[in-house]
Amino acid sequence: MADFNQLFDQWAESYDNTVFGTDNEYKEVFENYNGILNSICKYIDDKRHGITLEIGIGTGNLTGLLAQRGHHVIGIEPSTEMRKLATGKLTRVTVLDGHFLDVPIYNKVDSIVTSYAFHHLTLEEKEKALIYLDGLLNEGGKIVIADTMFSSLQYKKDLYKQVEQDGAVNLLNDLNTEYYELLDDVTELYEKIGYTYKVEQMNKYVWTILAQKGGKE
């Protein structure tokens, strides 16, 4: 698995400036950021909430929202600097070192969520991760992924062309070096493990896949 820790250790300090819209290149990627995080919370909100596992928590923005809504959250984050920032911001949350294929917990959870992080895995690793995470989830539990994905190859091609024309070199480099999938390729992985799901486009880049283990979404 590729190691993005150095990149995120360096980005940690300015990460919140990027997501809250002061970085022009990433503006459209993070458009409606709060709305995206809130829609994840809304989907897994439950009368009793249960235990929620969040993977790739970064500076803990989604984690904080979940905790405010009464979820018992365990956050997993491989970058030391991101973990430090998140721990400084959050109360009542357990933050652990780990990643999509290594979650150091011993009991099953009721929901698993992740935002803007699943694209660090190749498609093959994504499949392994979903099978692994399924093993950590209680029956009827939910898995939500929010990330950049594309509805078709043509959409992807047109968007990359636009980014190139805009001269957004950092964003273009990300898009070319990380593992951004077609939406159908990721939903197929959910089908393989028998989940029901629905998808929602949240902005020009980001989709959420809202899925439930062995039941109706």
Ligand SMILES: C[S@@+](CC[C@H](N)C(=O)[O-])C[C@H]1O[C@@H](n2cnc3c(N)ncnc32)[C@H](O)[C@@H]1O
């Ligand atoms: C773009 S940030 C997203 C942070 C946060 N979830 C958000 O929505 O703002 C991606 C995060 O994923 C983490 N990450 C990178 N590779 C990972 C992996 N293999 N497993 C879990 N997290 C990973 C990074 O360290 C970083 O904190």
